[in-house]
Amino acid sequence: MRPGRALKEVLTMSDITLEINGRKVQGSLGDTILKVCEKNAIVVPTLCHFGGLADIGICRMCLVEVKGARGLVPACTTQATDGMAIVTENDEIRDLRRSNLEMLFSERNHFCMFCEKSGDCELQKLAYEYGLDHISYGFFWPELPMDISRKYFLYDQNRCILCRRCLRACEELAGHAVLAVRDRGPKSMICADVDLPFNESTCVSCGTCLQVCPTGALVDRKSTYVGRQEHMTKTRSACAFCSVGCEVEILSRDGEPLRIEGIFGQGPTSGILCSKGRFEPLFKANKRLNRPLLREDESKRDLNLNEALSVLAKKIKDWGINSFAGLISPQATNEAASQFKKLFGDNVFLIDSSAVPLGNASIEEIDDADCIVVVGADLDEEFKAVSSFVKRGANQGSTVVVMGSAGAKVNLRAAYRLQDEDIDSLSEVMGKFSNPLVVYGPGTKRLVMEFLWGLRPGVRQLGLARGSNIRGIEKLKIKPWKKNKEFKGLYALLGEFEVSDDLLAQLGNAEFLAVQSCYENEAVNYADLALPSRLWFERSGTYINTEGKVRHLEAIPEISLALPSDEEILKGLIRLLG
Structure with a gap:
């Protein structure tokens, strides 16, 4: 195996x-x-x-x-x-295990009372279990460096027990193979690449090493010293930052998410996450939009939600519903998209036009492929968890073929690099293998797509779309927005979606613009009426991931802003319109 x-x-x-x-x-x-x-x-x-x-x-x-x-x-x-x-x-085994624990405590600085991991540490739990109340050996305690160069988490060599879990997880699970061991004996240390600071290494901050560490050697900056895990609430949900839909567990306290972990053996990626899903939601410094805003001349004033919906309902009634269009983010839930479709009918459009045809493979099937072809997808930028599977395949002997401008880091491990128009070479290479799998993304050229459609039925294909719920929105028959569409009024349901400059200019051309957003951003600045929206970990609902499977979002309890959900806001507007 x-x-x-x-x-x-x-x-x-x-x-x-x-x-x-x-x-x-x-x-x-x-x-x-x-x-x-x-x-x-x-x-x-x-x-x-x-x-x-x-x-x-x-x-x-x-x-x-x-x-x-x-x-x-x-x-x-x-x-x-x-x-x-x-x-x-038996007594002999217990004595030997206790002796092993004593040596671990004597070789490094494991002062539990000062350690962030106290209460959640596997080494500490075993010390209690084996009655370790003193150390029979002298304390060695070399002064070892800490690496604090990474943005999201740090590494303290003084609390490392050299179990090599992080090293093995980085290579065997995440596929990156960044970590190694330098020096020998008690001075041994885990290092990145050729002993570089982590921020200068090839580390991508996926956090897999952090999650498998049994001690306080690897700790994240967000949840450090804010309480033990037993004092936090655990909510099982799905990441909503791309179409993969990784299974996650969100650890929160008093309505604030403090840590996001993968669930090993569960979900599309079996617990492998990327920095976008594990860390970025916890460290975003964007200013939240926490109340409706109405533009009046050159300023904006606060409204309550009922007042804001009344303003929008009156504008729609005055101009007629067909004068308005709804623009929906690919990150919207099925429930919100359904209400938006109910409100605007055929005048609802998807903001992102990067949809790709649904494939017939799952992400985990990459492990079984003897040839992995990557086409039109920048895996290391947009689909980092999938990139782990491709790199892992390369580590385990699969042949990787990269076609066109797919991610540069995947290119480094590719046995073949082909141009977009080199269909003949691609066909020849794939013909050498019994179980090839094609990963294609939104950058796939039409010529290549036509070739993929004509492949033999047994060839597995995985299509990667950018937005987390493009599949679900497609099922509602919502089509992509086109530049030449002209409506007097626009209602943009953005959530956390980052609007491009091109779309921003189009939004600014509307006579009346309503924007529903999580943040006070440029789109909100353009808006005549701005409505607040929940972040993904504050939402409950469903979406359909890139494999065509339903993923479930679950809101953390006691969210800090008492905001109604997107679908509740839309239902309120529909009621006002009669």
């Missing part, structure tokens, strides 16, 4: 029977002892082990006794065999 498939294990092998702590248990041929223990709810302590990563047995916390074996063996790297007799806990 390829390493990238380990997150969603497929058990097809025959059963084996073992004895663990005097109890008969079942496992599968090929399982490690640790895997059999996990399947049978037998707890074995670990630090370097993490589900989905190749085990290396470096922490020595999972040592167990196997009848007939010479000495204790690591459960995470020892294959279980039929008839094996195992003991996971």
Whole structure:
């Protein structure tokens, strides 16, 4: 099985029977002892082990006794065999595990009372479990550097236990292979590339390393020292920044999101996130639009929501509904889009025209492809989580073909680089492989698209659209906005969508412009009437991702601004219009 498939294990092998702590248990041929223990709810302590990563047995916390074996063996790297007799806990094993913990505490600075991870730290929990109230060894504690060069999170070498989870996750899960180990012994340190500061390295700040770290070595800047995870509310939702729709868990407190994590083994990308989904929503400094604004001469005055909707309803009644058009963001939920369609009928248009045909592949199928073709998609800029899958495939031996101007960083790992018009070469290359997969995006040329449509039925294809809900909006038969459309009034449902200068100029040509936005931006400055909108983590609803699957948004509790949802605002306007 390829390493990238380990997150969603497929058990097809025959059963084996073992004895663990005097109890008969079942496992599968090929399982490690640790895997059999996990399947049978037998707890074995670990630090370097993490589900989905190749085990290396470096922490020595999972040592167990196997009848007939010479000495204790690591459960995470020892294959279980039929008839094996195992003991996971006795005085000798406990003493050795405690000794291992003492050495870890003696080698680095693990002052729990000063550490941000206190209460959420795996090393600390094991120390409590094994009664570690003093250290038998001298304290080594070398003064090691901290790397604070990254925008979103930092790395403290003094709290690193060298479990190498971050290093393995960076390569095996995220596909970037940025991290390595420098020096030897207790002076060993995790470094980026050839020992560069992280902000000068090829690190893309996806945060996978941060999420798998068991100690306080890697901590993010947003949630640091604001409370333990047990004091935070966890909300399961989906990222709404691109059409991939990664499954996420949002940790919040008092209505403020503090941390966003992937859910390993779940969602389109099995827990792999990018910086846009994991960090950017937490660090945006844009000024929120928190109340309706009405332009009067050269100034704007505040309104309450009922007053604002009355102004808009009167304008629509005076001019007639056909004098207005609705422009909708590709990030709007299905529920908001449905109400917008109900309000304006055929005069609703999609702001973003980058829709691409729906493919027949899932993102996870990239792991199985022996040839990955990337066409018309800047993966490292627009679809970073998908880029991880392509890079991971390259690491595991897949041939990568990049056609045209697709992302530069993916190009570095491409075995073939072709021009847009070089269809013959593409056909020849793809013909060499039994299981090719094509990833195409909004920059795909028509000639190439026609070639893709004509490929043999067995070739898997994944179409990537920019907006999170372009698929859902397409299903409502909402067409892209065109420049030559002329309406006296425009109502732009933007949310968090960033308007281009070209569209901004078109909005400014309307006699009356209503804008519904999360932020006080240029579009709001142009607007005659501005209405507030919720951020994606404040919304509940659904959208359809690039695979054609329904993704569910769930609002965090106690949101800081008591705003109605987009669909509630639209329903209120529809009621006023009768």
